[in-house]
Amino acid sequence: MSMNRREFLQMLAAASAAGLALDSPAALSRNDARSFYDVPTFGNVSLLHMTDCHAQLLPVYFREPSINIGLNDSWNRPPHLVGEYLLKTFDIPAHTRDAYAFTCLDFSHAAKIYGKTGGFAHLATLVKQLRASRPGALLLDGGDTWQGSATSLWTQGQDMVDASKLLGVDVMTGHWEFTYGADRVQQIVNHDFKGTIDFVAQNISTNDFGDPVFPAYVIRQINGIPVAIIGQAFPYTPIANPRHFTPDWTFGIHEDHLQKIVDEVRGKGAQAVVLLSHNGMDVDLKLAARVHGIDAILGGHTHDGVPVPSIIQNSGGKTLVTNAGSNGKFLGVLDFDVRNGKVMDFRYKLLPIFANLIAPDPAMSALIDKVRAPYATKLGEILATTEETLYRRGNFNGSFDQLILDALMESKDAEVAFSPGFRWGTSLLPGEHITLEHLMDQTAITYPQTTLTEMTGARIKAIMEDVCDNLFNPDPYKQQGGDMVRVGGIHYTCDLRQTIGGRIQDMTLNGKPVDPNKTYKVAGWAPVAEGASGEPIWDVLAKYLRDKKVIRPRPLNQPKLLGVQGNHGICPSTSKTSL
């Protein structure tokens, strides 16, 4: 029997209504799984796209944001849609697998029904299945692959390098990869990847003479059709992350150079041109309107799981812009119909990877087991148990951030704490043990030092304004793609109708206004300056968790927001923010 996905979903719904346990082997037999992932073939050029897996080799829970606000031109447009608004825009029925994968709705309940997402062994099976139906398909990785887990940090990305090769990644670009330092990146690219994975980036050059550091692109034949994959690494790596890791390299967006490269590959006969991008979706949407000749921008960085591509008009025609989520949750499938030397039509599907619908690939499972074996005991240490859902993703404090902030303030005896608005970090369900591995999922970076700094109220405000502008500047090219710095201790209002200097208002600490001239003790971590020596954040947190044993629901310090009435980037049913 062959079922299409809709029928399969209906069957699942019926099974659910009939009271069948959805996780039972009967309900989740391989045949059903095959149908769920039986994406009809189309055209003659296929690209599989993964991005921002953040080194999650095993299936995880990952809660999508309940707050992902878009302003100005992005107001209520993808990717700035959450919860019910996202479902409605993309015509996804509520209370389904897809609704669970793409939104935060009913997260902890749905997670128990549909289970974990991602995992390289499951991904490997899916990639093989799709490749079998799509001969010549390329697997593209948008980066943020070597960072985000304990094992990736402890092996300097080697576990992910080996897993990527086994998975059969063809072309890659990067961002967090660079936080292992230029030498480590060069070593992997020139040795481990040699002859297997092409690392491309048109926007990285040397600081002195502007020489390219990596090839800008690669042209591969798919079913006899030349297809160009151009790389775009994260343009703001030396700003958002410590510059001292790549002191001799300069990044940036470089529209002019990109246009030259597009013209060059077209001149060399490329009939389909794709930008493998780590710009973030808002930057990609602007770029797509200003550079012509690109058929699709397969994007990442901002971790937006967007089911349908945005189609952007420019002087040369149209460019598709996609974003494929994070933490291994999704695999994008782009099929092109290339005829008479150009792309005539396309199909796109962003497939959620449900671990319990896909049999793990034995070879990949074996590799993962081998990588984890030396660290298994350490990773499995139970530090505490959580009574609430722990997550990070969202424009303002998530519950795991709140835990980090509270731990920092308590252990450093600080009145105020800052924690970076990273978009990676997996989620935990109520009742789960918090293991050291979970803790590392939130903190595994190469600059983990904690800091305690005396700052004036004015300085604190300036930092908050600065980060807020990186998120909400009206020009996407002035945004860096992280979320708002997580703030502990200080309550504030954020007026999104204002510009830098005017957004952060009514700052109070313990009920009293923050005095611009008074000095406060501020705890933080992940300093971008070289030479910090504080205790690593994971040690501070591990001590705190072992001490608390049980993590009870705690109030999230989210700002009061102004200027967001009617904004579809705020989920009314799950957002705890006051409007």
Place this chain on the structure above:
Amino acid sequence: MNVTRRTFLIHSASIASATAMLTFAPFVLADGWNRQAFTDKVLNDAMKDAGYDNAVKSTDILLKTQDIAENGAVVPIEATSNIPGTTSLAIFIDNNPNPLIAEFSFMNGAEPFIVTRVKMAKTSLVRIAVKAGGKTYFTGKSVKVTSGGCGG
């Protein structure tokens, strides 16, 4: 002789700096630089004192720099004037303590193209102003300076 580009350029750079010293020395002795314009603290004063007031916006001046500065201490600036008869080109940064950063003169039809590095403490418009045929023109681009961190 097989000199790589990098080595060759390093050699040329040392020659260039030696040459530059020779060239600039007489200017310093003669006090030929516009002290007033370079020490003005307000953009309008600096533009006026350097003779670029009433500059009109032109798309024939090309300015390449970073959208967000990677390092405020060394922000790369590349500028070209395609306006015929360009005799000088100046860099102004609105929010720098002294907005006039540099002025370059082009004699006998030299190509008005410059590459340099500038220091910026905070977000500002960077302007390239040009004198050509007795008129003044400018273009501008905003460069953001941020304290960094917290990305992605």
